[in-house]
Amino acid sequence: MGELLDIFLKSIFMENMVLSYFLGMCSFLAVSKSVKTAVGLGAAVIFVLTLTVPINWFINVKILGENGLFGMDLTFLRFILFIATIAATVQLVEMVIEKFSPALYSALGIFLPLITVNCAILGGALFMVSREYNFVEATTFGFGSGFGFFIAIILMAAIREKIRYSAVPGPLRGLGMAFLITGLMGMAFMGLMGINPGLYFQ
Amino acid sequence: MAETATQTVPEKEPLFGKKERKLLIDPLNDNNPITVQVLGICSALAVTSMVKPAVIMALSATFVMAFSNLTISLLRKGIPKQVRMIVQLVVIAFLVTIVELVLKAANYPIWKQLSVYIGLIITNCIVMGRLEAYAMANKPWRSFLDGIGNGLGYGILLVMVAVARELFGKGSLMGFKIIGNTPDCLIDTTTNAWFGWYMQNNIMVLPAAALFVICVIIWVQRARNSKLVDIS
Numbered sequence: 001m002g003e004l005l006d007i008f009l010k011s012i013f014m015e016n017m018v019l020s021y022f023l024g025m026c027s028f029l030a031v032s033k034s035v036k037t038a039v040g041l042g043a044a045v046i047f048v049l050t051l052t053v054p055i056n057w058f059i060n061v062k063i064l065g066e067n068g069l070f071g072m073d074l075t076f077l078r079f080i081l082f083i084a085t086i087a088a089t090v091q092l093v094e095m096v097i098e099k100f101s102p103a104l105y106s107a108l109g110i111f112l113p114l115i116t117v118n119c120a121i122l123g124g125a126l127f128m129v130s131r132e133y134n135f136v137e138a139t140t141f142g143f144g145s146g147f148g149f150f151i152a153i154i155l156m157a158a159i160r161e162k163i164r165y166s167a168v169p170g171p172l173r174g175l176g177m178a179f180l181i182t183g184l185m186g187m188a189f190m191g192l193m194g195i196n197p198g199l200y201f202q
Numbered sequence: 203m204a205e206t207a208t209q210t211v212p213e214k215e216p217l218f219g220k221k222e223r224k225l226l227i228d229p230l231n232d233n234n235p236i237t238v239q240v241l242g243i244c245s246a247l248a249v250t251s252m253v254k255p256a257v258i259m260a261l262s263a264t265f266v267m268a269f270s271n272l273t274i275s276l277l278r279k280g281i282p283k284q285v286r287m288i289v290q291l292v293v294i295a296f297l298v299t300i301v302e303l304v305l306k307a308a309n310y311p312i313w314k315q316l317s318v319y320i321g322l323i324i325t326n327c328i329v330m331g332r333l334e335a336y337a338m339a340n341k342p343w344r345s346f347l348d349g350i351g352n353g354l355g356y357g358i359l360l361v362m363v364a365v366a367r368e369l370f371g372k373g374s375l376m377g378f379k380i381i382g383n384t385p386d387c388l389i390d391t392t393t394n395a396w397f398g399w400y401m402q403n404n405i406m407v408l409p410a411a412a413l414f415v416i417c418v419i420i421w422v423q424r425a426r427n428s429k430l431v432d433i434s
Contacts, residue, residue: 022409025243026327076303079324080295087288116287117325119244126321170431171424175240176417183413190408 004140007133011144017120018152019182019189024120028153029178031108038157039150040104041115044093046146048115049124052089053142056082056125057135082125083116090116120149156181217343225347229355231427235328236359237420238430242328246360247412253376255315256364257357262301262320264353267329270294271337271349278338290333291324298323328356363415371406 017023024045031041059081064074094112098105105112115121124145128138159181168177235241242263249259273293274281281289302320306313313320323329332352337345368374373381405411424430 022247022412023244025247026241029240029243076299079299079321080292083291083295083324084288087291113287114327116291117327117330119325122321122325169421171421171428172417173431175237176420176424179413179417179420183410183417186410186413187405187408190410 004137007137007140008144011141012148012151013189013192015145016148016152016189017123017145018149019186021123022186023123024118024149025182027114027118028149028156029175029182032153032156032160032178035154035157035161037104037107038153040097040101040108041112042150042153044097044108044112044115045118045120045149045153046143047093048086048089048121049146049149050139050143052082052086052121053124053128053145054135054139055085055089057128057133057138059085060125060129078129082122086121086125087116120145152185155185159185222344222347225344226351226354229352230358231355231423232430233355234359234423235331235352235356236416237423239328239331241331242326242356243416245323245326246356246363246416247409249316250360250364250367250412250415251371251407251409252368253361253364255312256360258305258309258312259316259320260353260357260360262305263323263326263328263356264350266294266297266301266323267332267353268346268349269297270329271332271345272342274333274337275340275342275345286338290330294329294333295324328352359416359419362419363412366415367406367411370403371411373402 011017014020018025018028027041032038060075060078061068063069064077064081066073068074090113093115094105097108097112124142128141131141133141156178160178163177163181172180229235233239236243236246245259245263249255270290270293274290277289277293298321301323302313305316305320332348336348340348365375368376369380373379
């Protein structure tokens with residue numbers, strides 16, 4: 001239990017997908033203009049990560065692994081199967097959101113299907129493989145990473161809503177400022193594990 | 203088939219005219235994938251702490267973009283709209299797998315350093331973004347050029363960021379010492395590099411520094427080109 005809690009907290013704070021590994025940046029920067037849509041996207045990402053990481057664990061170990069369905073090492077097919085799982089799950093999420101919350105569906109617009117190419121989702125699956133988690137750990141890790149993304153994008157959206165009223169130099173408005181804020185937030189999150197650059201480029 | 207071929211011959215455009223040139227040049231500055239289209243940022247942050255991986259990443263991404271654009275453009279009339287995303291992703295994943303296997307065989311240490319991020323070319327938004335925006339609606343040759351142009355535009359920014367980060371963070375370029383001293387240089391003064399007073403700035407090695415460097419690049423670019431300024 002302690003280990004699970006460790007993985008959960010780590011994946012939210014110390015190994016936050018967005019602010020520590022800088023994955024999923026594109027939709028993070030694009031959808032964080034208002035808190036409302038940020039909440040919607042964050043929730044969708046939590047759902048997709050919580051589903052896809054365990055499913056991909058199952059595919060990786062039980063189907064492609066050496067002791068899996070075919071009895072040989074097929075892990076070179078990993079990328080294609082992982083991404084197909086993710087695409088299918090995103091399709092499912094899209095249908096659910098369209099049915100239960102049409103307003104959110106139209107607010108998210110193109111960024112809902114673009115969750116498919118959100119690096120954080122595939123990154124979650126690949127980290128799960130390289131860290132050799134078991135099934136329960138993988139599920140916890142998936143949920144934790146999704147929650148980390150959720151927190152990060154809401155923080156970012158809130159800051160950007162406020163900063164719209166400050167006197168920022170013209171060329172820096174919008175995108176430039178978003179980059180700067182993200183960088184500062186990344187450094188703040190780094191403080192959670194102590195400043196140890198060695199962790200980043202082993 | 204022969205009829206349609208003869209029909210298209212008279213209106214055939216030059217193989218490398220003005221439009222083709224524009225396809226290659228535009229992404230380098232005015233329509234840069236990273237600073238203007240805001241695509242492919244994740245990988246740009248991750249691999250730019252040193253120049254060498256950045257160059258390799260830029261080359262692999264350019265390869266994947268050029269050939270995925272070409273393939274999708276050739277297939278574009280046969281792909282049903284509902285499954286186009288999966289088809290695109292399968293093509294990209296196939297190409298990325300080739301790149302990864304080649305890199306693993308050719309240069310194992312670099313492969314190890316880039317491990318996750320080469321896989322992440324699949325979800326690199328530029329590749330899929332260009333497929334959606336360009337290759338689905340244009341002819342193969344132009345799509346191919348668009349892929350190369352955007353790959354180079356992405357690559358040039360990657361290398362710029364990597365140069366700044368490696369120079370100020372480690373005092374070296376491509377692994378060769380350029381400026382600043384390491385602690386043991388202070389004892390053996392014969393090996394002093396240029397600007398010996400410069401102390402390496404470890405913050406530049408962290409991914410967050412890439413965001414600051416890109417922010418500065420955006421600032422300079424938009425100050426020079428007011429068309430790009432974001433009013434909202």
